[in-house]
Amino acid sequence: MSNAAQAYSRTSQITGNxxxxxxxxxxxxxxxxxxxxxxxxxxxxxxxxxxxxxRRLWTIFMSAAEADTNPHSIEVRQNxxxxxxxxxxxxxxxxxxxxxxxxxxxxxxxCQIAAGLAGRT
Numbered sequence: 001m002s003n004a005a006q007a008y009s010r011t012s013q014i015t016g017n018x019x020x021x022x023x024x025x026x027x028x029x030x031x032x033x034x035x036x037x038x039x040x041x042x043x044x045x046x047x048x049x050x051x052x053x054x055r056r057l058w059t060i061f062m063s064a065a066e067a068d069t070n071p072h073s074i075e076v077r078q079n080x081x082x083x084x085x086x087x088x089x090x091x092x093x094x095x096x097x098x099x100x101x102x103x104x105x106x107x108x109x110x111c112q113i114a115a116g117l118a119g120r121t
Contacts, residue, residue, distance in 0.1 A: 022061075023117040029054040030110035033103045043098040051091050054106060058087040083109060 032050035039046075062084035064070060065077040072080075087106060094102045 019117045023114040025057055026110040026114040026117070029057050030107045030114070033107050033110070037100045037103040037107070040100040043095075047098065048095075051094060054110070055088065055091050058084045083113070 029050070032053060036047045036050050061080055065072075065080035065084070070077055087109065090102065090106055094106075
């Protein structure tokens with residue numbers, strides 16, 4: 001095997017496919033949010049960091065859903081956009097009126113979508 005082939009093989013094993021990467025990112029965001037919820041001491045930097053990471057992740061998903069090059073059906077793309085909008089509204093609500101119970105829907109959505117991406121629905 002050539003050096004290039006070996007390097008590609010190692011890289012592909014490390015990075016995985018796009019669905020796996022998306023699932024892992026969603027689980028990371030869910031874990032951060034769950035940690036904030038479990039260790040609630042009021043709004044703090046950890047909460048804002050977790051919300052920012054989750055919001056950025058869903059902004060990426062929304063942008064991808066809106067892209068003309070997206071291969072998914074309009075229905076799937078619309079569902080992703082609708083979930084993204086809900087996540088954004090829930091995030092703003094959490095920032096304006098912090099309450100750890102408001103994190104549950106965000107955590108649940110991330111875990112459910114991650115399970116679907118990983119084929120564990």
